[in-house]
Amino acid sequence: MTKNIIYLTFLFFALFTACQDEAFGPVIQVGSPPAITSPAAGSNFVITEDKAQLAFGTFTWTPVEYGFQAAVSYNLEVDLANNSFSDPVSLGIINATSLDVINDKINSVLLAKGISGGTQTAMAARVTATVNPDVAPVVSEPLTFNVTPYEAEIIYPVLHVPGSYQGWNPGDEATVIFDQKNNGKFEGFINFPDGNTEFKFTDGPSWDVNYGDNGADGTLDRDGSNIVAVDAGVYRLKVDLNALTYSILKTDWGLIGSATPAGWDADQNMTYDPVTGIWSITLDLVAGEIKFRANDDWGINLGDNDANKKLEYDGSNIVIGEAGNYTIDLILNVPVYTYTVTKN
Template sequence: MKKYINKLFVLGSLLFLGTSCETENAEATTLKTVTFPANVEVSASTLVLTEDTQDDSVILFSWPAVKFPVGAPVNYTLQIDVIADITGPTAWQKSKRVEVGEDVLSKALLGKDLNKIAVDLGLLPNLAGKLVVRVEASLDHKVYSNPITLNITPYERSVVFGDIFMPGSYQGWSIETAAALTAIQKGVYQGYMTVPAGQGLGFKLNKERNWAQFYGAGATNSDLKDMSDTDFGLPGEGSYQIKVNLNTLKWTATPYAWGIVGPASATADQTAGDANYGWNHSVPMSYDHQAKTWKITTNLLAGALKFRLNDNWTVNYGPADPSTNTINLDNGGAYTIGEAGTYEVTFTINEVDPATTGYPATATCTIVKK
């Protein structure tokens, strides 16, 4: 019995000592004052950022090691903010955080990364502004360096104008006559094309009007893979807005067609008994990717005619002056077809990027009786 009691005493003592040590360690780490032994150093405090140096390391932050009472790795993070957001109850809560790592005592930033941070925090392109930077050291609790101020002039990313090309079954795989997709942002291209009835759906994407370098389908039909033998596939016959993003190596095809609408477009095929059939149903046009014009040759009745997008009135054009070939966005006017017959109708519009810049105030058209 005595031996058993001695064992219990020893065990209890060990448990007490363990608990006591844990308590003392916890107090040592969480209650002891920990500070940065020196200020953060920076390679340059004034920077004018440019696209020419966007892929270069433009700034280097470095700092001394912070010593916590417990010998464990310390995690460091940069916090970057504007002066207006580093005081008050929400101080630094809107800051941009750049993770550095455990026991890493320096961090370089590329020009494009610092530029994005500056612009995201509200600094205006081509104007000098101020950013404040501090380093966070974290173990069981967090401590911060004294902040430093940077004078940063960010740049505005320019649109690189140019084309990529889309040879495919729809036009006989001829790179010389393939549809061109025009740059609307850096690395982002947009264009239009029509798959005629009976044509195949495959295509590739080429950087030049040659086969020296091209993209085909990657892991999925939406993924671009350099020099892949697998064709991309369009959804089916019809007209599409094509967007290609070489930054993310993705592409999309969205059904997209301008059409004619009005009583003149309501041919003898209307049997629905709808008195407003012509105004309720657009006749889609096809895109001539070489002429960059929407076209249709069809039978028209005598009556009014105008243009709208995707069989919907959200985006439509009518002439402010029917004696001209200029048509105006959201104008209630219409052309008058005086005599029934076969007509060739064209619609030409300069769409830069409808998603961000909207549609132009005017477009042009022709209506010619054959």
């Protein structure tokens, strides 16, 4: 009797284990990562304005094998070759192993990264393969090539912000935020003159594609509920259309630095002009350095890394060469934040 019980127990365990193994289904076995096969490494491209809408070329790569039939998503990204993909731009996401790219797309990427027209620049491309959110992406080795862009006005993608503060007009080009890096992430500053302002985001100057927030949780929902800004003021709006998330933050700006009366200890408050959308301050400065800060805190500060009047978050201090009375303007209602320093 004891032997029979032992035998039955063993048989049950064996069957249970077999069922478990079968329940797991196919096992992912990642083969070689994708490899870009075209264009050839080291290729040279010169883009001219008359060929802006023509083909730059077709990027092709080898497929990734996962050990079973799977729908693989490939993301083709580019960046400056010396950037180590710290700021990649997606050229497209596709379920195939090739992607056609036009000249204007590559040209816009380079200009947005501060490359001047006529300057040969080394770029790098890579392909990231994804099969499932729970499986780590597989990334190709980078491929480098050289591109000479042409000088052109950069047309930044925009996201419209219609709301109660401007008559719910999605076609108002003055109330938009910008995708400065052409990567689906938008940012900008909008003035809400009244408390409890309601607004939404629209992809284009119509209501066809609009986003709200049904749960007031920072997640965007297609055709969702209006978003509410409780207090009046100038808000920084950030939207990531890839992740369908957003954030809003009321900001008040000031000037700080060794050139200011309070040095690095306290901000000199700037005044916002709702007509021009510019923050301004007139004050006496000594020779030294300044930066711009929001909300009397270093969490959001702007400096100028290249002394070219283009502001960057956490950028370098701005030099004031000599003492005097100055008017300083901070301009945040444009795609690339900028400023002016005028000695009176």
